[in-house]
Amino acid sequence: MASIFDQIGGASAVSAVVDEFYERVVADPRLGGHFTGTDMGKLKAHQRSFVAAALGGPQEYRGKTMDEAHAGLGITGEDFDAVVGHLAGALTHCGVPQDTIATIAGALAPLRDQVVDGQVSVA
Numbered sequence: 001m002a003s004i005f006d007q008i009g010g011a012s013a014v015s016a017v018v019d020e021f022y023e024r025v026v027a028d029p030r031l032g033g034h035f036t037g038t039d040m041g042k043l044k045a046h047q048r049s050f051v052a053a054a055l056g057g058p059q060e061y062r063g064k065t066m067d068e069a070h071a072g073l074g075i076t077g078e079d080f081d082a083v084v085g086h087l088a089g090a091l092t093h094c095g096v097p098q099d100t101i102a103t104i105a106g107a108l109a110p111l112r113d114q115v116v117d118g119q120v121s122v123a
């Protein structure tokens, strides 16, 4: 069976999704502040390789772990949900089918604890 990477159109599709995704994230007043001083060219390159690998693309992701990349950034659960929402919006904008988007969102959900800054969860 073709990987999601192939189904959505390979590297060029991933690149279009990542560009659209960061336009939305940086324009979001809740999130933009996290990216002041970030080299967006570098970040997009890392994100392209992360997304491509996560969708079953041919190359391995060699960037930081999600724990390392987000440690100490003060990212909240709301930030995480907003970012996943923008990714879904970017995927929709780029013509990716909704069931595929649901699969991708499901695959990202387990990263929540690594991205969100340690809070004591109330049982």
Ligand code: HEM
Residues within 6 Å of the ligand: 031, 034, 035, 037, 038, 039, 043, 046, 047, 050, 062, 063, 064, 065, 069, 070, 073, 075, 079, 080, 081, 083, 084, 108, 111, 115
């Ligand atoms: C599923 C959710 C997320 C994924 C898959 C993800 C993925 C990534 C990747 C691949 C990198 C680059 C790592 C490297 O440099 O090697 C990165 C860096 C970063 N991410 Fe995320 N991220 C997520 C959520 C978030 C959220 C919610 C925020 C904050 C609103 C955020 C803010 C950042 C920032 C500020 C950087 C580092 C930029 C710098 O180096 O200055 N990320 N992320």
